[in-house]
Amino acid sequence: MEMMDTLLLSRIQFAANISFHILFPTITIALGWVLVFFKWRYARTSDQVWMDAYFFWVKVFALSFAMGVVSGITMSFQFGTNWPGFMESVGNIAGPLLAYEIMTAFFMEAVFLGIMLFGFSRVPGWAHTGATVLVAVGTTMSTFWILVLNSWMHTPQGFEMRDGVAYATDWFAIIFNPSMPYRLAHVLLASGLTVGFLIAGMSALRWVMGERSAEVRKSLRLGVIMGAAIIPVQIYAGDMHGLNTLEYQPAKVAAMEGNWETQGNVPLLLFALPDEDARENRFEIGIPSGASLILTHRLDGEVPGLNDFVAEDGTILHPPVNAVFWSFRVMVGTGMAMLALSWAALFLMRRGRGIEGLPRPVLWAFMPMAFSGWLATLAGWYTTEIGRQPWLVTGVLSTDAAVGDVAPALVASTLVAYLMIYGALLVAYVSVLVYLARRKAKGGTAPVAGRPVSGAIQSIPAE
Amino acid sequence: MTLFGDPAVWLPVVFAALMGLSILIYVVLDGFDLGVGILTPLGNEAEKDRMVASIGPFWDANETWLVMAVGLLLVAFPAAHGTILTALYLPVAIMLIGLILRGTAFEFRAKVALPKKNAWNVAFFAGSIMTSMAQGYMLGLYVMGLDNSWTSQAFALLTAVFLTVGYSFIGACWLILKAEGELQLKAVRWARGGIWGVVLGVGAISLATPLVSTRIWERWFSIPEFFLLAPLPLMSAALILGIWVVLRRLPTANDSFAWLPFAGASALFVLAFTGLAYSFYPYVVPEKLTIYAAASAPESLMIILVGALIVIPVIAGYSALAYYIFRGKARDLRYD
Numbered sequence: 160m161e162m163m164d165t166l167l168l169s170r171i172q173f174a175a176n177i178s179f180h181i182l183f184p185t186i187t188i189a190l191g192w193v194l195v196f197f198k199w200r201y202a203r204t205s206d207q208v209w210m211d212a213y214f215f216w217v218k219v220f221a222l223s224f225a226m227g228v229v230s231g232i233t234m235s236f237q238f239g240t241n242w243p244g245f246m247e248s249v250g251n252i253a254g255p256l257l258a259y260e261i262m263t264a265f266f267m268e269a270v271f272l273g274i275m276l277f278g279f280s281r282v283p284g285w286a287h288t289g290a291t292v293l294v295a296v297g298t299t300m301s302t303f304w305i306l307v308l309n310s311w312m313h314t315p316q317g318f319e320m321r322d323g324v325a326y327a328t329d330w331f332a333i334i335f336n337p338s339m340p341y342r343l344a345h346v347l348l349a350s351g352l353t354v355g356f357l358i359a360g361m362s363a364l365r366w367v368m369g370e371r372s373a374e375v376r377k378s379l380r381l382g383v384i385m386g387a388a389i390i391p392v393q394i395y396a397g398d399m400h401g402l403n404t405l406e407y408q409p410a411k412v413a414a415m416e417g418n419w420e421t422q423g424n425v426p427l428l429l430f431a432l433p434d435e436d437a438r439e440n441r442f443e444i445g446i447p448s449g450a451s452l453i454l455t456h457r458l459d460g461e462v463p464g465l466n467d468f469v470a471e472d473g474t475i476l477h478p479p480v481n482a483v484f485w486s487f488r489v490m491v492g493t494g495m496a497m498l499a500l501s502w503a504a505l506f507l508m509r510r511g512r513g514i515e516g517l518p519r520p521v522l523w524a525f526m527p528m529a530f531s532g533w534l535a536t537l538a539g540w541y542t543t544e545i546g547r548q549p550w551l552v553t554g555v556l557s558t559d560a561a562v563g564d565v566a567p568a569l570v571a572s573t574l575v576a577y578l579m580i581y582g583a584l585l586v587a588y589v590s591v592l593v594y595l596a597r598r599k600a601k602g603g604t605a606p607v608a609g610r611p612v613s614g615a616i617q618s619i620p621a622e
Numbered sequence: 623m624t625l626f627g628d629p630a631v632w633l634p635v636v637f638a639a640l641m642g643l644s645i646l647i648y649v650v651l652d653g654f655d656l657g658v659g660i661l662t663p664l665g666n667e668a669e670k671d672r673m674v675a676s677i678g679p680f681w682d683a684n685e686t687w688l689v690m691a692v693g694l695l696l697v698a699f700p701a702a703h704g705t706i707l708t709a710l711y712l713p714v715a716i717m718l719i720g721l722i723l724r725g726t727a728f729e730f731r732a733k734v735a736l737p738k739k740n741a742w743n744v745a746f747f748a749g750s751i752m753t754s755m756a757q758g759y760m761l762g763l764y765v766m767g768l769d770n771s772w773t774s775q776a777f778a779l780l781t782a783v784f785l786t787v788g789y790s791f792i793g794a795c796w797l798i799l800k801a802e803g804e805l806q807l808k809a810v811r812w813a814r815g816g817i818w819g820v821v822l823g824v825g826a827i828s829l830a831t832p833l834v835s836t837r838i839w840e841r842w843f844s845i846p847e848f849f850l851l852a853p854l855p856l857m858s859a860a861l862i863l864g865i866w867v868v869l870r871r872l873p874t875a876n877d878s879f880a881w882l883p884f885a886g887a888s889a890l891f892v893l894a895f896t897g898l899a900y901s902f903y904p905y906v907v908p909e910k911l912t913i914y915a916a917a918s919a920p921e922s923l924m925i926i927l928v929g930a931l932i933v934i935p936v937i938a939g940y941s942a943l944a945y946y947i948f949r950g951k952a953r954d955l956r957y958d
């Protein structure tokens with residue numbers, strides 16, 4: 160019982176910490192490349208508006224980055240404080256992957272971040288752009304390594320077990336494990352979407368508050384275009400990802416679809432209340448044969464059912480159904496909302512006169528959608544991670560075997576402390592974003608479109 | 623394959639050395655920027671900004687050495703990693719919360735409206751002191767063999783205070799190097815006060831360590847080890863004396879020698895660390911687990927080592943570049 164409580168509390172604590180952490184990487188990964196884009200456009204056009212955009216968004220980047228760093232440091236200690244069994248059994252594989260992340264990504268990001276943020280007047284323009292590129296490369300590398308590890312936990316291969324400890328036999332197989340390419344693509348695209356909608360949302364806020372600078376126009380356009388361009392790709396990538404999961408983690412797909420019996424002509428459920436005790440769904444509303452069609456590309460294709468994953472003695476070997484089922488729908492639903500809004504805006508902007516063509520309700524809709532990327536990303540991770548339960552490493556290590564022997568009261572107290580701090584920081588973060596937008600909207604009302612740039616020969620002024 | 627002998631023997635030593643090196647680099651680098659954080663309440667508003675500016679471009683990379691150290695513990699000595707971190711559960715959590723407060727305060731204090739800035743200044747200070755106290759406490763418990771008796775706790779509280787003083791001292795030395803005018807004068811005064819705390823701290827730990835462990839007593843107080851090790855305390859004493867003399871003469875008219883206290887303080891940290899490392903080798907969990915028993919599979923360590931040998935020089939190179947770019951007196955931190 161004691162251990163059970165520690166297990167539950169440790170899971171909540173880990174989930175809380177990683178959920179908080181991922182909010183900021185999803186922003187910094189793509190925003191780093193957007194900053195590179197701004198600098199590149201400025202170098203090409205010498206139009207000051209790109210530097211204005213750069214200096215506005217670099218503030219958001221710096222803030223998000225700091226939030227990512229401090230919560231990430233917490234993450235790396237959690238393995239030891241709460242999940243000692245994880246490293247003890249799969250440390251030979253997780254270890255080198257984490258080490259490579261630290262060595263090839265964290266240091267590079269951290270060092271060049273200083274130069275990127277504060278070095279503008281100290282280094283030549285090319286070196287500053289170089290630092291910006293290296294920071295973006297760093298965050299992307301970091302994503303690569305951590306997702307290799309995470310994907311390996313979902314679809315492990317390239318190792319052998321000796322006395323309960325995993326030993327690597329084939330590093331190529333470990334790194335290029337079956338779900339890695341799909342997960343990496345899906346997460347990078349998710350980051351692009353998060354940033355696209357954040358830029359669009361904050362720019363819409365500034366626009367509605369009356370700012371009419373060239374910068375806010377360019378930013379709003381960029382955000383809308385990013386969203387509209389990436390979302391179809393994301394939906395396609397998500398579909399491919401699901402097919403891959405069907406092959407390697409069928410129990411997860413069964414939970415996502417809320418399908419109890421392995422059979423053909425499985426409907427695509429739009430709504431249902433899975434009842435895990437009765438092992439059936441209530442209030443089903445679905446598209447006939449939809450799930451079969453999506454997953455097997457045939458109307459009568461067979462889709463795995465949850466009842467296949469119950470042991471003889473009644474032990475349940477599939478993940479909790481409700482959490483996975485609903486997280487998945489929140490993610491896909493958010494994705495659909497993104498598609499609808501960004502394509503509607505694109506259409507209106509083409510027909511009308513650019514931003515001016517956007518009616519107020521559309522602008523207003525972009526504001527809450529500024530955080531739609533966060534919602535979909537969290538929902539997606541919940542689908543993935545809860546869908547892996549009861550395993551920590553599929554088929555190799557169960558979650559309860561990895562938990563540390565720490566008194567429940569101790570875990571509970573640190574959990575409360577983290578939750579309070581994270582709550583306060585989230586409020587502070589969002590209010591600073593709003594504050595930055597308002598200050599910009601109040602200060603930058605003068606139209607600067609077409610403003611000539613003095614001495615526009617050199618791309619970025621040195622010194 | 624046996625060119626360098628049995629990797630199962632030398633790899634753990636190499637990784638223990640790498641981990642020790644990361645901790646040492648961390649303690650010196652984040653030590654000075656935590657120290658500056660602890661000193662901020664002593665400066666006025668403009669001085670606070672300048673103090674933060676003096677560490678702004680560096681703190682993130684400095685903290686990465688902590689990630690590196692815990693990462694090496696995690697990857698190279700998984701068995702020890704769990705034991706140590708679960709035993710230190712609470713101080714680790716306090717340190718992490720301190721680091722969170724501090725790291726975010728850096729950004730927030732520069733971006734919020736003025737009235738809120740004060741609250742973030744407090745968070746910056748509180749985070750810095752929580753971090754250093756927690757680290758000192760962990761050091762104390764570690765020295766005492768990670769047991770939870772009252773004497774260990776008391777000793778750990780003592781090391782918590784002394785490490786905080788030590789960080790403030792090296793922080794003040796950093797400010798002597800990076801600040802000018804009134805702030806620099808203040809920093810010299812802080813350093814003059816801090817050096818006495820350092821003397822007490824180094825003394826207390828040096829006395830306590832051999833007393834709590836007979837093994838460590840024998841390592842230090844047997845012949846010939848005693849004479850071979852004598853240079854460590856002697857050099858430390860000479861360094862402290864030297865720093866003290868220099869501090870009395872600073873600041874000089876043309877700002878020469880402003881770098882000396884910081885260099886001296888760093889050297890002092892290195893010596894103290896070497897003494898500690900010698901006391902504990904080859905244990906990674908004091909008296910319980912040696913580095914050999916705790917190490918990962920040699921094949922996995924080898925993979926990391928190959929990467930480390932290529933990457934660490936590169937990291938050193940671009941870190942040096944960053945310090946070079948931001949050399950000289952601290953200026954206001956500006957994005958443009």
Ligand code: HDD
Pocket residue numbers: 177180181183184185187188223224225226227228229230231232233234235265266268269297298299301302305306346682685686689
């Ligand atoms: C999809 C991307 C992603 C995911 C799933 C994670 N991280 Fe992360 N992490 C990043 C992407 C990232 C990043 C983009 O590289 C960050 C965010 C901001 C930053 O500084 O780098 C980062 C920062 C960051 C840092 C601070 C690095 C520094 O000092 O610069 C640490 C220690 C970690 N992370 C550790 C973890 C651990 C242990 C994770 C999993 C259990 C984890 N991260 C999940």
Ligand code: HEM
Pocket residue numbers: 169170171173174177178181242245305306308309537540541544545548551558
């Ligand atoms: C970044 C986005 C991520 C999110 C939002 C996330 C979320 C979660 C959630 C909600 C759980 C709890 C599942 C449950 O217990 O029912 C979990 C478990 C876990 N995840 Fe992730 N995860 C993420 C990424 C990762 C990565 C990259 C790793 C490791 C490389 C990882 C390692 C783990 C571990 C060790 C557990 C077991 C602890 C537990 O069950 O709570 N996660 N994660």
Ligand code: HEM
Pocket residue numbers: 341342343345346348349350352353393394396397398400401404408411490491492493494495497531532535536537538539540541542543544546
């Ligand atoms: C709309 C169509 C989408 C589909 C069909 C889809 C599909 C999927 C599937 C099947 C998974 C689970 C993979 C597994 O663990 O096996 C997943 C995970 C995830 N999704 Fe989506 N997704 C969609 C949209 C989005 C959007 C819009 C975002 C964010 C902006 C997003 C972010 C994520 C993230 C972060 C994960 C967890 C990481 C991973 O396993 O890839 N998804 N998605």
